[in-house]
Amino acid sequence: MTLVALAAAGVLLGRSGDTPGTPNTAPPAAGLDPTAREAAVVDAGDFDRDPDSGIARPKSLRGTRTDGGLALDGDGHFLPTIDARRLFDYFLTASGEVSDAELAARVRQEIARRLAAEPAREATALFERYLAYRERVRALAATDVPDLDDLETRLATLIALRREMLGPRAADAFFAEEEADARRMLDARRIADDDSLSVEERAARVEEIFAAAEADLPPEVRAARATARLATTVRDAEAEIRAGGGGDAEVTAMRERLAGPEAAARLAELDQRRNAWQGRVAAFRAARARIQEDATLAPEARAAAIGRLFDESFTPTERRRVEALDRIAAEPATP
Numbered sequence: 001m002t003l004v005a006l007a008a009a010g011v012l013l014g015r016s017g018d019t020p021g022t023p024n025t026a027p028p029a030a031g032l033d034p035t036a037r038e039a040a041v042v043d044a045g046d047f048d049r050d051p052d053s054g055i056a057r058p059k060s061l062r063g064t065r066t067d068g069g070l071a072l073d074g075d076g077h078f079l080p081t082i083d084a085r086r087l088f089d090y091f092l093t094a095s096g097e098v099s100d101a102e103l104a105a106r107v108r109q110e111i112a113r114r115l116a117a118e119p120a121r122e123a124t125a126l127f128e129r130y131l132a133y134r135e136r137v138r139a140l141a142a143t144d145v146p147d148l149d150d151l152e153t154r155l156a157t158l159i160a161l162r163r164e165m166l167g168p169r170a171a172d173a174f175f176a177e178e179e180a181d182a183r184r185m186l187d188a189r190r191i192a193d194d195d196s197l198s199v200e201e202r203a204a205r206v207e208e209i210f211a212a213a214e215a216d217l218p219p220e221v222r223a224a225r226a227t228a229r230l231a232t233t234v235r236d237a238e239a240e241i242r243a244g245g246g247g248d249a250e251v252t253a254m255r256e257r258l259a260g261p262e263a264a265a266r267l268a269e270l271d272q273r274r275n276a277w278q279g280r281v282a283a284f285r286a287a288r289a290r291i292q293e294d295a296t297l298a299p300e301a302r303a304a305a306i307g308r309l310f311d312e313s314f315t316p317t318e319r320r321r322v323e324a325l326d327r328i329a330a331e332p333a334t335p
Contacts, residue, residue, distance in 0.1 A: 068086030070084055078126070088107055091103055132165060137158070184210060191205045233258065237254050280314075284309065288306055310322075
């Protein structure tokens, strides 16, 4: 479950909100006061400038609508919601383009524009705590995530840190859904690492974990996510079979059991195309190496011969792909 591990790591490293300007499609925070209301705000017509100051926005935010929102409870006090975090993160995504102080000032300005004095003070106080929380998370994110136990510890640490710095109410509003996602990912990875289960049992149990959480999603979205998870399971199962000395027949049988005969046939065809491509690249590189090692050729003749070899071996699109692979191979390994 390599992808599950990476996704879990992303959640546990305190990822930011959505892309700037994307619509808010998240469900309302659990326990939201039914009398809560969105804070009134006049939409800005010029998305490239702040509505009050007229100051140009950072390039990454130009042409976008301000994401998120601020809500009030029935008594007119600021109410922490996931939309408040989206609003904060919308402006903070421009970190690196402008100074941290300017970004913070922009958020405070937006809060003051939307809220009356008292709820604005409450929202600003939470924003300041959120900034401090993000600083703490940066230090945590700089450490490696080597194994499942570390991910479990990372999640527990983040949960405690969020409630310490933001308070239980705001921490739940900001991160409850994200933490539930992380728990599901860790459960899925635990299943993937369970050697006592067959490949089919692992796939079924992983789907059970996500089925309830995705029950309210549109059918096509559920199907797409299930297909992606199945693809990961098939890849992991194939790696296990190959590592154990298994051959193509065992891989095909596994694919048919998990994905069905038609999908197994498509995967086999993909394997053939991939192997053929890798064979062509290997043959080209061997021929190129012989040209490069030919001491009888002048540098200009050597370059011309390699150019002809490229033209004879690949289409222009394929040549760009090989050149990209060469650049990647030439990059120094990350320590």
